[in-house]
Amino acid sequence: MASNAEKLGRLRVAVEASEAELERLAMVAENAKVGIESAESELAAAIGAHDAFAAQERPALDLANRQTLADNLEQERQRELELRIDLGAAIERVRVEQERAQVLRAQVSEAREAIERSKAAAAAQQRQLVSAKRVLGVLPNLMNAVSESAAAAKFKLHELESARQNQNTELVKLRGETAEIQMKLAGLTQSVHDMELANHEKRLTLANLVTRAHEELGLEQTVLLEEYGPEVAIADEEAEGGSKPFVREEQQKRLKDAERLFEKLGKVNPLALEEFAALEQRHKFLTEQLADLTQTRKDLLQIIEDLDSKMQTIFADAFEDTRKAFETVFPTLFPGGTGSIFLTDPDNLLTTGLEVTVKPAGKRIERLSLLSGGERSLAAVALMVAIFKARPSPFYVMDEVEAALDDANLGRLLQIFEDLRSSSQLIIITHQKRTMEIADALYGVSMRQDGVSAVVGQRLAEKE
Known part of the structure; x- marks a missing residue:
C-alpha cells in the first residue's frame, strides 16, 4: 500500500x-x-x-566611391x-x-x-x-x-508412550503367565482325561459289580445303594470312630474350582507374538532414528563451532591488517595527524563493533561527528583505502568520493589513487578536473538536441 x-x-x-x-x-x-x-x-x-x-534610376556614380558602395x-x-x-x-x-x-x-x-x-x-x-x-x-x-x-497431542503421545511401555510390561508378564497356565492346563486336561477314564472304568466296574452282585449275591442295585450308597459312612482309619462320611459338596467344590480355573484361561490371542514383534521393531527403528538425530545435531554443532573459530581467525587477521594500513594511510591524507581503529568488544569477535578515532594535526578532536564534512569524507576514504590495501581487489569503483574535498585534500587523495592504480584498476565517477587529468581514459554522457543520451569516450595519451 x-x-x-x-x-x-x-x-x-x-x-x-x-x-x-x-x-x-x-x-x-x-x-x-x-x-x-x-x-x-x-x-x-x-x-x-x-x-x-x-526601380530608381541609376544616378551617375562617381567611380571613386565604387568600392564603398560595393562594400555597403x-x-x-x-x-x-x-x-x-x-x-x-x-x-x-x-x-x-x-x-x-x-x-x-x-x-x-x-x-x-x-x-x-x-x-x-x-x-x-x-x-x-x-x-x-x-x-x-x-x-x-x-x-x-x-x-x-x-499440547493435547503431546499429552496424548505421552500417554500412548506410557501405555505402550505398560503394554510391553504386561505382555512379558502375560507370556510368563501364559506358559504357566498352559502347563497347568495340560496338567488339568490330563487329570480330566484320567478322571473320565477312571469314571468310565468305574461305570464298567459298577456294572460288573452290579451284575456280579446280582449273579453271585442276588442283590439288586437299589439294595446296594441303600446299604452301600453315599449316605453310608466310609471307613477311615484316620477319622474319629474309624469312619468318615461321604461329603458330596467337597467333590462338587473341587469340580467348580477346576471349571473356574479353566475359564480364567480365556481365549488365547494367536497374534500376540506378531504384534509384539512389530512393536519391538518400531521401537528399534525409533531408537536408531533418535541416535542418528542426536549424532547429526552433535556434528552440526561441531561444524558451527569450527566455522565460528575460522571466521574469528579470518576477521582478526583482516582487522589487524586493516588497522596497520589505516595507521599508514591516515597520515598521508592528514599530514601530522593520527588515526586508529579498534574493536568495541575484542573478546567476542562475532558481535563486536568497530570504533574509528582520528586526530588531525592541530586539533584535539577524536570523534568523527565533530569533524567537518570534508574531513569526515577524507577519514572515510582513509578507512576505505586501508581496507583496499589490507585485502586488495583487481578493480575498485568509486562514486564522487572527492566531491566534498578542497584542492589540498584532493591532491593528497590523488596520491592515494596513484598508489592504488599501480596494482589495481580504478573506475571513478567524478566532476573534478584534477581527477580527470590523471585518468587513462574518460567516458562522459551527453544529451543531444533530440533528447537522446550519448556516451562519449576519450583515451588520453600515456604519460612519458
Whole structure:
C-alpha cells in the first residue's frame, strides 16, 4: 500500500511537471511566433526597400566611391542572408517545439491513464489489506487452537508412550503367565482325561459289580445303594470312630474350582507374538532414528563451532591488517595527524563493533561527528583505502568520493589513487578536473538536441 501511494505521488509530481513544461513550451512557441512575425515584417521591409532601390534610376556614380558602395552592398546582402538564416532557424525551432508539445501531451495523457490505473490498483490493494486484517483478526484464535491441539497431542503421545511401555510390561508378564497356565492346563486336561477314564472304568466296574452282585449275591442295585450308597459312612482309619462320611459338596467344590480355573484361561490371542514383534521393531527403528538425530545435531554443532573459530581467525587477521594500513594511510591524507581503529568488544569477535578515532594535526578532536564534512569524507576514504590495501581487489569503483574535498585534500587523495592504480584498476565517477587529468581514459554522457543520451569516450595519451 505504501509503495502504491509513493508511486501515485511520483506520478502526480510527473504530471504537474509535464503540465508546467507544457505551459513553458507554449510560451516559448508564442515568443517564437512573435519573433517569426517580426522577422517576416523586417524581411518584407527589406525586400520592399530593395525593390524601390532597384526601380530608381541609376544616378551617375562617381567611380571613386565604387568600392564603398560595393562594400555597403555586400553588407546588405550579408544582413539579408543572416535574416533568412534566422528565419529558417526560427521556423525549425517552432516545428521542433510543436512536435515536443505533441509528445508532452501524449506523455500527460499516458500519465493520467497511469494515475487511473494506480488508483484502481490502490483500491484493489486496500481491499486486500482489509481482507488481510480480517485474516489477522482470526489468526490469533486459530493459533491458540493449534497450540492447544499440539499440547493435547503431546499429552496424548505421552500417554500412548506410557501405555505402550505398560503394554510391553504386561505382555512379558502375560507370556510368563501364559506358559504357566498352559502347563497347568495340560496338567488339568490330563487329570480330566484320567478322571473320565477312571469314571468310565468305574461305570464298567459298577456294572460288573452290579451284575456280579446280582449273579453271585442276588442283590439288586437299589439294595446296594441303600446299604452301600453315599449316605453310608466310609471307613477311615484316620477319622474319629474309624469312619468318615461321604461329603458330596467337597467333590462338587473341587469340580467348580477346576471349571473356574479353566475359564480364567480365556481365549488365547494367536497374534500376540506378531504384534509384539512389530512393536519391538518400531521401537528399534525409533531408537536408531533418535541416535542418528542426536549424532547429526552433535556434528552440526561441531561444524558451527569450527566455522565460528575460522571466521574469528579470518576477521582478526583482516582487522589487524586493516588497522596497520589505516595507521599508514591516515597520515598521508592528514599530514601530522593520527588515526586508529579498534574493536568495541575484542573478546567476542562475532558481535563486536568497530570504533574509528582520528586526530588531525592541530586539533584535539577524536570523534568523527565533530569533524567537518570534508574531513569526515577524507577519514572515510582513509578507512576505505586501508581496507583496499589490507585485502586488495583487481578493480575498485568509486562514486564522487572527492566531491566534498578542497584542492589540498584532493591532491593528497590523488596520491592515494596513484598508489592504488599501480596494482589495481580504478573506475571513478567524478566532476573534478584534477581527477580527470590523471585518468587513462574518460567516458562522459551527453544529451543531444533530440533528447537522446550519448556516451562519449576519450583515451588520453600515456604519460612519458
